[in-house]
Amino acid sequence: MILVVGIRFKKAGKIYYFDPDSIDVIKGQNVVVETSRGIEFGEVVVGPKEIAEEDIVAPLKKVLRIATVEDELQNKQNLEKEKEAFSTCLEKIDQHQLDMKLIDVEYTFDNNKVIFYFTADGRVDFRELVKDLAAIFKTRIELRQIGVRDEAKMIGGIGPCGKSLCCATWLGDFEPVSIKMAKEQSLSLNPTKISGICGRLMCCLKYEHEMYQRLREGLPEAGEKVITPDGPAIVIENNALLECAKVRSILEEARDGKEQKLSDDIKVYDKSAIKRTGCCNGRMKREEEHLDEEIINLED
Incomplete structure (x- = not known):
């Protein structure tokens, strides 16, 4: 068994396990950790617990420190810079007349990279756009194309049930959803009844799937x-x-x-x-x- 803590970097984002090392962290604290992308700022959403070594991807990255006042300020400044970068990128997309939709911008905590998330119907030649953005922000630039489900997760919204989208509030990972699940629950196969605002099958079709499978035996x-x-x-x-x-x-x-x-x-x-x-x-x-x-x- 190995001691880990679960950390999330975005609201409703995926939970990643880290080695708390000798640092006494508790659920709800903000921490600074080492990741494959560099140094990142996140929130402890799963307190220290022991799990089997085969259930983790080794070697575990470490928690570097509990977030200081300076770290909190740096994170706040990054959030403000993301808003400015979003507006700048929109202008450049329009200038280059690119057929793409900008969804979100993310600064890594150490400012070594700026990631621009976008959607597009097909491939987009954004090489000139990257050059312009790199010249403006003086750091590494990554443009990452995402799908419609990720777009809904980032933007948020209200689902057919009248509540905030599960994916934007608490659902960490997307799981495969199939038409068979709707059939097994005897739901109407009308696309408008079983699809979410992303235009794909509603994630909630998965929630009761196992129970329906047992009942249908x-x-x-x-x-x-x-x-x-x-x-x-x-x-x-x-x-x-x-x-x-x-x-x-x-x-x-x-x-x-x-x-x-x-x-x-x-x-x-x-x-x-x-x-x-x-x-x-x-x-x-x-x-x-x-x-x-x-x-x-x-x-x-």
Whole structure:
């Protein structure tokens, strides 16, 4: 086991582990640490704790010191300089007529580098822009292209639920979100209902995914042929929370080029009363696959 502290450099940013060395740090303190980018200023969000060595990336960088008054002032000055750098970069982007959108600017704590975050639909030739910025700021310049989810995280906003975006307030890391998660929660596959302001699938689809997976164990899928107490039927919808399925009875099986004939009546059965056959209604399956193609661009 090894003693570590968790440090965050941005609000809702990723938490990184550091070696506190002999420094007595506590949660909530600001500290100065050594990173791969150089010296950085951050906040302790996870107090000292022991974790297994295999759970960290060795060797751990060290906490250099608890932030002093001078460090706090330096960080405040950096934040002010970032605002000025943002305005300057906007002017230069307009001057060079570049098709890019500036999102954020970040000074490293020691001022050895200024990082400009931007979005663009394709590749951007910003070599002349970098030269101009380097001449103005007299330091290393990095232009970093980010995706739409990172843009939403940096800018912030209000989600469809009416609350501040999870990614901008507390969600440290983005996790993969798929259309399958929306299906398993029986949500409408309307893009406007399941996408966030970033235009991608909402991160919150992931939160209850494991619970829905457990509830859906043994539950037949839509389009699946099952045996009910009233005979063979085709599942048209299922409900994981109620652990039941809606079905239409099979009146006539498909044969001699004729399609399967189903009843108009819909019945509901608990999953314990249904026997699965493993067979599937091909037409319903094709309709689902076609629907996936219409909203596949919502996935990362």
